[in-house]
Amino acid sequence: MSTTVSPIALPAAAAAVTPGYWSQVLRRLLRDPVSVLCLVVLAAIVCGAVFAPWLAPGDPTVGSVIKRLKPVGTPGHLLGTDELGRDMLTRLLYGGRVSLLMGTVPVALALLIGGALGMVAGFAGGRVNAVIMRATDVLFAFPSVLLAVAIAGALGAGVGNTLLALTIVLIPPILRVAESATTQVRALDFIEAARATGADDFTILRVHVFSNVIGPVFVYATSLLSVAIIMAAGLSFIGLGAKPPTPEWGLMLNTLRNALYSQPLLAALPGVLIFAVSLCFNLLADGLRSAMEVR
Amino acid sequence: MNGTAMNGTAVGDDVKRPAMLASVRELSVRFASPQGAVHAVNGVSFDLAAGEVLGLIGESGSGKSVTLRALMRLLPESRTRIDGSIIVGGRNVMSLSRGLLNEYRGGTTAMIFQDPSLALDPVYTIGQQIAEAIRQHLDVSRSEARARALEALEMVRIPSARERLDSYPHEMSGGMRQRAMIALALAMKPRLILADEPTTALDATVQIQVLLLLRELQQQMGTSAIFVTHDLGVAAEICDRIAVMYAGRIVETGTATEVLRSPRHPYTQALMASTIHGSMRGQRIEGLAGSPPDLARLPAGCAFRARCTRAQAGCADAVPELLPHAGHAVACHVAQATQPLRAVPA
Amino acid sequence: MSAVMQEAAPQGAAAMVEVEGLRKQFRVRGAGFGAPAKVVHAVSGVSFSLQAGQTLGIVGESGCGKSTLARLLMGLIPADDGRVSIAGANLSQDAASLKALRRRMQMVFQDSFASLNPRLTIEDAIMFGPRVHGVPPDEARARCHRLLERVGLDPARFAGRYPHEVSGGQRQRVNIARALALQPQVVLFDESVSALDKSVEIQVLNLLRDLKEEFGLTYLFISHDLNVVQYISDVVMVMYLGKVVEIGPAEVLYERPAHPYTRALLASMPSMDPQRRTLQAPISGDPPSPIDPPSGCRFRTRCPHAAPVCGEREPALVDAQSGGARAACHLLDTASGHPLAGKELS
Structure with missing residues (x-):
């Protein structure tokens, strides 16, 4: 090797032999029919929610007293109307906005906060670990639903407060998964090898720990999406989440409760959507888990 | 010296040897994998007399451990296809029922693991x-x-x-x-001990103790043993006969003395040359170049020819048979051609 | 790299690696509830010095502290006591000087797979070190490709691969390239070839010889394989339970081992000849635990020549009669009070 490092011409990046890890995972995921089906269903529901103003036939908050509780298939109201005469299709499309938001945002926030804290706790070990993990244990000691109800109840109803309550509830489980994954990775030789090159803790955390911890944590977070959707709907159902007249699936399930005997199909529609979304997220998490087992 | 031929047709079975405890014929093992079938063992045949210690020598991927596990029927049955026959103590191991298998494992045969x-x-x-x-x-x-x-x-x-x-x-x-x-x-x-690198994980001063203990107990009890190892020194200490494996086939076999003192197969010779010892200090060792073949895509002909310095055109045509040759059996076209086949003394 | 060339030149120059009285103890929880903590005496007062361009082989059995020594030398764990200096700079635990040390000394680990991040391509893994030290990306990449080429891996084929996509031997070449990417003067190998097959081991050892010559490197080579250590080392250090029992030029130490432990270790190597098998293990028992090591000479519990004095006083490293080697044994010191001191042992 020469003393002065002369920049030699490289074979024009023809070195790309294998695709990156995540593109391999994606390719494997797309080979699994169940995962693809889930992705299609979720994409349809998300698109419906995002483009609700253009797709929906009516106004989600304006109803008509004379057209109350029309059954599914009524001309002009494909999925019928609710107890205030509002178009169900419109409300289900708009409802997806709040419901999906209340399911995904807390998980994303918890992934960010819990993932980071868990990685720090697992990597630092010792006292830092003890402080973070014991604080987590306190939160973890309460049943998650009760904790969410308590926080949302204390803060008062409303979408923002529900997001906050759910985020707090979801942080501990994600933190624990991130911590245990990091603890495992930390013991591996390549961390020591990275240390031996002179890298500081932050660089090791960013390059070596993150790339190995994100996988399992992300899969776990995906499986939590279904829990979050159900919890958000549950909070709205008992009046601690979204407030009327905001369209939200859980809230709709509550207000249509009285019509359960007269229009059972109509009353079940929000529940079907909650179920479908939750199931899809769960199956997707499973698919992702097996797709990540490269080798 | 025993001159039992190691191929399926069992040339030389007339040679007088004590009663065979174990007899393996044309054993082949395939594993299913995403890359296609992995040909881990490809037609291995050998006999083991009562009280005899056979060493299976080879590098990783040579099929030595898989052969040993097949003898114990320890391979996962759902993903594995095993062909050929394994007879131990007069019983066909491949067709043992669950109850008899439990009796066989640990009763007739016992396994000693590396770790x-x-x-x-x-x-x-x-x-x-x-x-x-x-x-x-x-x-x-x-x-x-x-x-x-x-x-x-x-x-x-x-x-x-x-x-x-x-x-x-x-x-x-x-x-x-x-x-x-x-x-x-x-x-x-047990009548047969299957040992998979039993001393590899041990410290040097402990390894020799355990090796000597195993040798002594085996001789005392008259037990047969198959000893899988990558260490020629360990094999020299305990084995009566040695079978060298490469890419799932036995390429050379004979008494330990024969194989170690006058190896005939180019692979065995290279293996011996690669084994570092003191006298090589300071010299450059010309070991084997390249790496073993992919078991999912075995080349035609001799599997070793890509790394063989003596390979000739004919080596790609057919898989060399394991033929009795100059005191032991060798599966190499070149070795068989260059030295005249000699009748094996009984 | 130029610095090495200059420093390697003058004879009798300051040592490249100098270690004095290095000591490390670990506390482990005692067995049972409330039991007092126990102390593992991992490295107990190790001193040696190594000239530039030489290779020091470090041998010993499990619990002898060779891996702890490696981590101490690399500054991966802080020492309790003692001094380490690499290329004239003292090792300390502050971040800046540690980072500077990493440029001078690098390490290759035993487990080629575990020591590479499975989510990083080979190129990224090798570039990581230079990038940490502020080398611009293009230059780091160029250096990585040159090193890959040098260790025998075609950059066009291997740079973009992941660790699990290459063989064990190739992975260890990647690890060697990674260690060299920081252009160190000293490279420490911790059992780096132990897990490789014999034929691959030879290839890697040949590579190490060439790299050493080309880059003027100084090697610290830790291994349990006495043959490999003899092959590659200029100086050999034998450790037992955290202490150096013998250190000297490889030829002298292997020809005329002075310490009873070194003799036992050498005699424990299996013979390569079935006609001359080892008949008796040179010493019995396992190495004791480094928790509560024996008083006085730590080897005395397994030593065939142990006398009362061996339990009372710890032997110091003295010049062995064999010349050039130093050993820590009362037998070699006529004033020690050992009844057999100074006598020729069989």
Whole structure:
């Protein structure tokens, strides 16, 4: 090797032999029919929610007293109307906005906060670990639903407060998964090898720990999406989440409760959507888990 | 010297040897994998006389450990296709029913693994594990089984064996654990010991002790053994015969002295040359170039030819047969052609 | 790299690696609730010095402290006591000087797979070190490709691959390239070839010889394989339970080992000849635990020549009669009070 490092011409990046890890995972995921089906269903529901103003036939908050509780298939109201005469299709499309938001945002926030804290706790070990993990244990000691109800109840109803309550509830489980994954990775030789090159803790955390911890944590977070959707709907159902007249699936399930005997199909529609979304997220998490087992 | 031919047609079976304890014919093992079938073992045949120690030598991926596991029927049956026949003690191992298989494993045949800390159960004491194994196979009382377990520990010369009966594996040193593992294997007085690199994980001064112990017990009990190792020195210490494996085939076999003193197959020769010893200090060693073939895509003809310095055009045409040659059997077109085939002395 | 060339030149120049009285103890929790903590005497007062361009082989059995020594030398764990200096700079635990040390000294680990991040391509893994030290990306990449080429891996084929997509031997070449990417003067190998097959081991050892010559490197080579150490080392250091029992030029130490432990270790190597098998193990038992090591000479519990004095006083490293080697044994010191001191032993 020469003393002065002369920049030699490289074979024009023809070195790309294998695709990156995540593109391999994606390719494997797309080979699994169940995962693809889930992705299609979720994409349809998300698109419906995002483009609700253009797709929906009516106004989600304006109803008509004379057209109350029309059954599914009524001309002009494909999925019928609710107890205030509002178009169900419109409300289900708009409802997806709040419901999906209340399911995904807390998980994303918890992934960010819990993932980071868990990685720090697992990597630092010792006292830092003890402080973070014991604080987590306190939160973890309460049943998650009760904790969410308590926080949302204390803060008062409303979408923002529900997001906050759910985020707090979801942080501990994600933190624990991130911590245990990091603890495992930390013991591996390549961390020591990275240390031996002179890298500081932050660089090791960013390059070596993150790339190995994100996988399992992300899969776990995906499986939590279904829990979050159900919890958000549950909070709205008992009046601690979204407030009327905001369209939200859980809230709709509550207000249509009285019509359960007269229009059972109509009353079940929000529940079907909650179920479908939750199931899809769960199956997707499973698919992702097996797709990540490269080798 | 015994000149049993190692191919399926069993040339030279007329040679007088003591009764065969084990006889393997045309054993082949394929594993299913995403890359296609992995040809781990490709037509291995050998015989093992009572009281004889056969060494299976080779590098990783040579099929030596897979062969050993096939003999114990330890390979996962759902993902594996095994062809050929394995006869041990007059019984066809491939067709044993579940009940007979349990009797065969641990009763007729016992296995010694490389890593005793993985093979021993951490939640039971050594005594409990040996006694449990004894009660699996013999209808004896608890105290009788414990007495026999103590005998087994004394047999492998574990110091203060009585106290050691109540030790957990993690309370023992590596050498003691391997001795306990041997005691567990030999407690049932098996007729065949299958040992998979049993001394590789041990320290040098402990390895030689365990090796000598195994040799002594094997001779005392008249047990046969198949000894898988990558270490030619270990093989020289304990094996009567040696079979060198490459890419799932036996490429050379004969008595340990024959194979180690005058190897005929280019691979065996290269393996010997690659084994570092003191006299090589300071010299550059020309070892084997390249790496073993992909077992999912075995080349036609001789699997070694890509790394062989003596390869010729004909080597790509056919897989060389294992033929008796100059005192032992070699599977190499070149070696068979360059030196005249000699009748094997009986 | 130029610095090495200059420093390697003058004879008798300051040592490249100098270690004095290095000591490390670990506390482990005692067995049972409330039991007092136990102390593992991992490295107990190790001193040596190594000239530039030489290779020091470090041998010993499990518990002898060779891996702890490696981590101490690399500054991966802080020492309790003692001094380490690499290329004239003292090792300390502050971040800046540690980072500077990493440029001078690098390490290759035993487990080629575990020591590479499975989510990083080979190129990224090798570039990581230079990038940490502020080398611009293009230059780091160019350096990585040149090194890959040098260790025998075509950059066009291997740079973009992941660790699990290459063989064990190739992975260890990647690890060597990674260590060299920081252009160190000293490279420490911790059992770096132990897990490789013999034929691959030879290839890697040949590579190490060439790299050493080309880059003027100084090697610290830790291994349990006495043959490999003899092959590659200029100086050999034998460790037992955290202490140096003998250190000297490889030829002298292997020809005329002075310490009873070194003799036992050498005699434990299996013979390569089935006609001259080892008949008796040179010493019995396992190495004791480094928790509560024996008083006085730590080898005395397994030593065939142990006398009362061996339990009372710790032997110091003295010049062995064999010349050039130093050993820590009362037998070699006529004033030690050992009844057999100074006598020729069989």
